[in-house]
Every structure is written in structure tokens, then in C-alpha cells.
Amino acid sequence: MTATTGPLAGVRVLDMTRLAPGPYASMLLADLGADVIVIGGGRSGLPVPAVSRGKEFISLDLKTADGRQALRTLVSEVDVFMEGFRPRVADRLGAGYAELSALNPGLVYCSVTGYGQSGPMAQRAGHDINYLAIGGALGTFGPSDQPPVPPLNLVADFAGGGLLSAFGIVAALYDRTRTGKGRYIDSAMVDGVLSMMGMNFADWQTPTLPGRGRGVLAGSMPFYRCYCCSDGRYVAVGALEVAFFERLWTTLDLGVVPDHFDQSTWDLIEKSLTAAFEKKTMAEWTAVFADVDACVTPVLEPHELSTFDQIATRDPEFSLDSVPVVPVFSDGPKRRVTDTRVKTEEVLRRAGLPEDSAHRAAAGGTPPSVTGLSWPPL
Template identity: 70%
Template sequence: MTGPLSGVRVLDLTRLAPGPYGSMLLADLGAEVIVVGGGRSGLPVPALSRGKEFITLDLKTGGGRDALHRLAAESDVLVEGFRPGVADRLGAGYAELNAINPRLVYCSLTGYGQTGPLAQRSGHDINYLAVGGALGTFGPPGGPPVPPLNLVADFAGGGLLAAFGVVSALYERERSGVGQYVDVAMVDGVLSMMGMNFADWGIPTLPRRGEGVLTGTMPAYRCYSCADGRYVAVGALEYAFFENLWRSLDLAGDVPDHLDPANFGTIEKALTDAFRLRPMAEWAEHFKDIDACVTPVLEPDELGDFPQIAARYENFRLSTVPTVPVYSRTPAEAGPTETADATERVLSRFGLSSDDAAKVAGPRDGAAVTGLCWPPLL
């Protein structure tokens, strides 16, 4: 691997989405990622598994814990997503592993964090959005809040924040020579990302849920239906962009003040009527050279044919999203996706024989899976 994290070894004890996404980002950047599974947790999510090796250790046995300790002694990072206290009971807690390897960066990724009355509670993205103050701002004014898939808490406030925390701790380790504990809570990530919006809450910019500048209800910042039932997205917040939008649609009269609520009704009707005259593809062609912040609303299976995506990512496929960001000297690289058990192969690199690997892995077939497997619906 040639990425900026080449030479970094990561042990990943997480499941489902946030942790695996964070460790995939690290793998894309060149880190060696070893996923340690076992027990009855859900199976790996293939879309988040590229560039990783998967092993099974029975951490309820002394041999399994000893094997994990051997791996931790020669690793740079460990990421776990258990409820607080569980990793300690499995011999995988920070204090125990820090004593073995003081340079280890240990990241706990949970919904509510290691402290507080909800620390031991289970939850998912929608719950973390709810108590983090974000979900209460999403969705139409007259209906229930609507989560934007699980992008905000799981992936941004969880996996991305964990990867950022890990990389920052690795950078600090270059100066101090020692690792540290990183407590990543998805609720904390949501709180952090909502900073600008919290400051706007209760004023005309964001007076209440579903209303305001960025909620999709202001005429200059929303989606409009086209003649074929598809949509275009309009983000003409600045006057120059709105002026280009208004004039490019050949709308009558002077360009109105698009930020004055008194004009919202007139502007919305004018734009609604205009965009209904042509299908989405024609509007995309119309605006391709007009600086008005107007784009087609694409569905996932259309991305590979969209010029911007195709120009940056040749042979784009939904099955393999791009490696990000783009580096000039140490490019990121998407490794192969192979979720088959590699316990024997991996442990051999740490000096364990095939017989040793079999003893510490525990049962790998036939164990009842009680965790959520993805996708849950086919």
C-alpha cells in the first residue's frame, strides 16, 4: 500500500456501520486493518470491508485473550464499539492493553460515550440524531421528523469522527511517543456538526423544524419538479447566483430580493411553473454552463454516467465507492474485499501455528447470530 497510513496496523473490534466505515477509511489510506470477530455479533457489511482481513478470536477464553494481546502488542491502533465495560471484561480494555503497548491508540466508538446516564443504553443513528438535536430540525413542518438515511450520526458523527480522532492521536504520538484513549460518541459528533445550526435556531434562518434557509422550503434553496416527474436542486443563495437563475429562465420583471420572505410566494410560483416546462435532463443541459447552482437530482444508478463523477472516478460503480480524499504523493487505494476467515494466515504473522490458531479462534461455524446483519431486507 502507498497511502499516507502505510505501515500503520489497526485492530478493529467493531460491527455493522460506524466502526467498519471508519476502519475502511483507514484501510483506504494504506493502514493494515485486521478485523477481530467472534461470538454472535452480526456478519461484516461487504460494502465496508474492503482492504481488511477478518479473523475470529474467542475472547471469553484465556487463549483468545492472549492472542489478542499479542496482536495489540504489535499494533498502532485498536477500535472497539462495545458498551462501556464490556471490552474490560473481555481482556480488551484500554488499561490492560495500554500496559502491554503504551504506544497504542485506543478508540472507543459508541452512541452515547463512556459517561452519562445513557452510556449503557443501546441505540441507532435515529436515536443519536434525536438526542443530539439534529432530528428535531429535519423533515416537513407538518409531518414527523425524517432521518437522512444513517449518514449523519453513524457515518459522519461516528465513523468519520473516529478516523479523525485516530489519525490525530497518531500525529500526537509522533511528538510524545505514547498513545492515548479516544472516546468517540456519535451524539457528540452530531452536537459538533450542528454548531452553526444551533446558533440559528429560533431566528428566521431556522425558526423551527422544516422551515428556514437550508431546510428545502425557501424558494432559492429547494428542489423543483420537472416535466418528467424528476427533480432539479436549486441552491442559489447568493444574489449573483439567483440573478443568473432568474434571467436564465427568462422570467418577467426585475430580479426580486430572494431573501425577503415577502417575495417567497411569487418566487416559488415562478420557479415551479418554469421548471415544469422541461424534463430534468434538458434542464441539466440548460444549466451546465450557467453559474446558478442548479443540478439534476440523480439516483444512485445514474452516477457513473454523470460527467463530473465520470471525470474524477473512471469506471465508477455503486459496489465500490471512491477512496477519499485525493492525495498528490501518497494516493489512497481501495483494497480487495475478502471477508472469508483469515485467522490462520493472520495469526501466523504473529508467530502462532495452525494448531494455536484453531485453539484460540473458537467455533466459527454454526454459531447463532443475534446481531443485525446487513442488508436486513433483500
Template identity: 55%
Template sequence: MTTSGPLSGVTVLDMSRLAPGPYATMLLADLGAEVTAVGGGRAGLPLETVSRGKRFVSLDLKSDAGQQALHRLVAQADVFVESFRPGVADKLGAGYDDLRRIRPDLIYCSVTGYGQGGPMRQAAGHDINYLAMTGMLAMLGPTNGPPTIPLNLVADFAGGSLVAAMAIVAALFERTRSGEGQYLDVAMIDGARSMMAMHQQMWGTSAAPARGLSVLAGAAPFYRCYETADGRYMAVGALEPQFFAALWSTLGLEAVPPQYPRTEWPRIEDELTAAFASRTRAEWTEIFAGVDACVSPVLDPDEVGTDRHIRDRHGDINDTAAPAMPLFSRTPARAGSTDRSDHTTSVLSALGMTAAEIAAAQDTTEPTGLTSWPDM
């Protein structure tokens, strides 16, 4: 497989499932890494939406032949990623100690919810559970209601995928100095907790006295969304005085009021609510275009690809194909195609394995795991 990008030449084996690990390796693929996803067993393949730029093989890791095939792949790999509960990879002949004997400079990354140590290391969990245990969920949502779940973006993708990708790239860089590999214990609960650094300090202060009352959670009328005449929304982030003044004047309101104290906020909210309700989202988008007031239209997911700013930066692409990367000046990232067909034969043949060896190593189990979202 020929790749381009800053990670061109880096070979990644991905044995992770669901979303956090596969999204991390998809980002590495966007950056030019050659990613081979190792499937097999009841779990099957990862979600299709995190499969671009990869090739897929299926191995029976409960057999000696399957484990031997994996070890031959590892001998040529720079990075190995897995997301099993602690100890499971060891039982499959894919633990760190097993694989570093084959490839001493291997970067081995385990992505789990609770990490490799601690009393909850073996517990099942999802994004909502990790947010609950980091204090983040308690800050999200209205004052007189339950916490609001921010999809599974925070712990799974930010605290898990992005932290894992960063850790892998950092370990690859360190290896250029030491020549040694290492083990990376990436816990989503740790990543989510790290993102609470600022908000942890704000909790219980006048900036965030309780859920729903944080300035950054919508309590401030100049940092929230307002409905427009056509039932759509505009997002307002006019925290600084100069942006607030620009917001006020662009809306055609008179005499900019003081932003603080909080006793001013009900009146500000009433005026902003009435003003935004007087025009459509499209009208306000045009009016605020080029105005430094931190005001943006709230786009539906299927509208993002048509936004003129997004199109200017990334061209005529759809959202799922866009590499979520900075724009590199010399080694641009690129979104690979999604090909979930089975490449086991071609990949293992390239390692010199015979047809009989490949047949013995390949897994043909019908998957029962979640590989795409069902119709609901």
C-alpha cells in the first residue's frame, strides 16, 4: 500500500474494536501511516465510519496458526493498537511482552476505558460512564434537570482517540532518539479528566456555581444559542467586551448594556431573544459575515460540507471523507478510501505464507458485534 503524508513509512497493526481505537488509527492513516486492521472472532470489524484508509485481514487468534500469522505481521510493524480488557490480548498471544520479543522497538498502545490498573480496570463502560466519573457530566445540562450527554465525543474520541494518536506519535518521535519501543496505557477516563483542568477549578465559583449556571454552559446570555425566525439557531460566543459590543450594534440594538453583574443578564437575554427571532438564520449569517462578534449559524451535520469556509479549506468533499488534520505545507494528509473487503490472502501472501498456512490462520466466524448502527 502506497501512502503519503508525514507518517508515510510507518506501519500500524490495529486490533481495536468499536470507535476509540479505530478512530485513532484512522487519523494515523490520514497522516500517511499504513494501517492494517486485524479482525476476527465474534466482534468482527470496527464501525464502517472509522475504517477509511485501512486494509482488513481476519485471523483466528485462538489458534496457533492465527497467532503465528499475527506475529509475522508484528515483525514488520512499528505500532500495535488494541482495546481489549486488560489481560485479553495476552491470552491471544498479542500481549506486549509477547510482541516486543518479536519487535523490540514496537510501540504498543492499549486503549481502554479505565486503564490497565486500579479496581475498575476490568469493568465495562462507555463514554457516559467515564464522563460521570471525571466530574464533567455533572457540569453539563440544565440546573433543574439531569446532566446532558454530549454524544460520545468527549471520552471516546477526544479522551481516547486523540490522546492515543498523540501518544503514538510522541512515542514514535522518542524512538528516533532512543531506538526503543514502549507500552502506552491510554485510558479514556484519564483523557476526559485531563480536559477538566480549567473547569475543575471553576466549579463552585461564581463562574460555575452549579450545573447550568456556568458562563460557558449557557448561563450567560452572550454565550448561548438563539432561535431565529425560521426555527433555526445562531450560536453566540461574545465573551469579550469588544465582541459583545459588536454583537449588540450589529443586531441594531441601542445603548450597549454592561455585561456584568449577573443581574443584567435577564434583560440582555430578552433583547437578544427578540432580536434574533426577527430574521432567519440565513439573514443573520449574512449580516454577521465579516463582523468580529463571534456569531455563527448552527449547522446541521448534513450542511457542514456545503459551508463556504469548509469548502474553501478542503475543497469539494463530503464530511466523512475529510481528513481531520491540520493543513501540512509539505506532506499533506489525505483521506483514504473505505475498503472493508478481506485482504487476508494478499497481506499474508506478501509475508511468504502458503495457501495452506493462510487457510489455517484465517478466521471465518460470522461476527455478532456492532459493525454499523442498526435501523431504529
């Protein structure tokens, strides 16, 4: 599995997380060259292909002595261990930080949970929408006269959980080059949401963000929102700055350019832009603004991305089941293969376990496909 390219080539990761945040974090590490082994078994569920690129999958029965010994053998040779259980569950499985770091003092150990390892909600289950709600983000999303609307599970799960966990792991690996010691990382999705909301918290209940659905970036200002085209599709307008707004207004041939920061002009601006964009299709407006620096873009649907010039030029291999490796580094790394087959005995024999021990440690092949949806898992 060792990657020949990538800034994390040679880094070895054991991942016992599931659902979205942890697997996304370990895929980011794998994309950058790390060797990632995912440990399943019991109630862990089937791998999700969309976040499985560049990984190997095994299934261990940690209720047996052979399964725990296999885990210890693997941990002794890796750099990173990830788990997503509720607090103290990993300890009961023989996979807690104290036990594993004693075995491997250089181990970077990352616990990925919704609410973190402490606090009155630490043992509670939840999903992205709950972490957004507790973190103060959901209360700012959506129109002011309707219920809050979560932006899929991008903010808490993938950004606050997955991306920031990967960031923490890389930081701890760098720190280890100076100290020789590993770190424990308590990565909570609520914490990630709080961190990302810092600028918006500072603007809360000010003219910049007076309330949910209102404010500069909330979609209520007529020069920062979406407009419907003649075919029912939308364009996104982000003409905040004076130069961009002037180009928008003159390209649409709407006459004298108003002062768009004067709130008394907003009704005129909204009605004018609404009427103008209703005259052409989204594709026609895309062509009109292709060479106009006015921050006007089509609102693309996922199936259209691979044929859109910007996406196709940056990433000719893009498809909905093959998203890019990010960020882009000089000289790679390139995409790695997605293979979700369970290879328990192969991986354990490679780690030095005898064939009979590897066989006994395996948790019966492919994990069950039906699991509970609570996060973190029990």
C-alpha cells in the first residue's frame, strides 16, 4: 500500500471511525500519501466508498485475545490511531489512549466525536444538524420566516469533524518531529463549528448579521443572493464590492448605477435584477458573464460539474465518484484506488502475525451492512 508520492508518504494510520467525519479525515490523509488501514468488526458497518479511497480494510474481533493482540501488533508499527466511539468505550475495547500510547509513545491518537470527551452532553448521540444547532451555526442559516436549513452535512461532519481532525493529526505529526512524542487529540464537531463561526459570532446582532436570514452574507441583500432565470435555473450573484456591482449593473444595461450600500436602494435593485435575469436562461447568462468580472456564476447541479470548463480544466479526471485530491501540490499526489474488500488475514500476516493467529483475530469477514445511525457509535 505504501504510496510513492505525497507529503505524507510513509505515515501509517489505523482508523476505527465510521460514518462521515473520521473516514473523511483518514481519506484526506490517504490522498496525501499516508497508508491507512481501517479496522471494522462487530457493529461498525460496511465501508462507504465515497470516503474509502486509498485505504485497506480489515475486520477484527476485539472481544477475543487474538483480536486484541492483532490490534496491539498493528498499533506498535503505526503513527496515527483514530477512533470515533463515545468517551471511554475505546478503553473497554483495549484501544484507549493510555494503553496504546504506552505501547507506542510516538502515537498520535485522535478521538473524533460530536460533543467531545467532556461536558454534560459528551455521552449523547447526535448528527450534523445537532452539532450545528449546539454550535450556534444553524440558528443563522436559512430565511428568517422559515425553519433553519442545514447545508447538507458539510459544516459539522466534513469540515468541523473530518477536515479539522486531519489538520490536528498533521500538526501533531509535525510536533512529533521536534519532541519525539505523540499527542492525544480530542476532536469535537461542536468545537469545529464554534471555531469556524468566529467571524460571524463577532458580527451577530450587528448590521452585518442582525439575525437569521439577514445580513451581508445571509442572502437577504439584493447584490448577494441567487436569481431565477427564464428556464427556472439560478445564477449566484456576489457583487459586494463597488467595482463588481457597477459591472453587474452596466452589463445588464439597467441605467444609472445606484449606491448599492444605501439600503433605500435595495428594493429598486432587487426588482431590477429579478426582472433582468428572468429574460434569459442560466446558460445564456453564463455566457454573458463569462468574461465579466462581476461575481456572477451559474448554480450548477452535481451532474453538470464534469462538463463545466473550470472544473474540467482543473481536474480532467473529475466525476461524482472521483473527487479531487486537495489541496493541489506540485508533483502530485495523484488519486489512489478505492478498494473496500476486507483483507484482514492478508494485512495481519504482512504485519508479522502467524497465519493461525491472523485467522482467529478476524471478525468473520465482511461487517454487517445494517447499523444504527447514531453518532458516535456505542
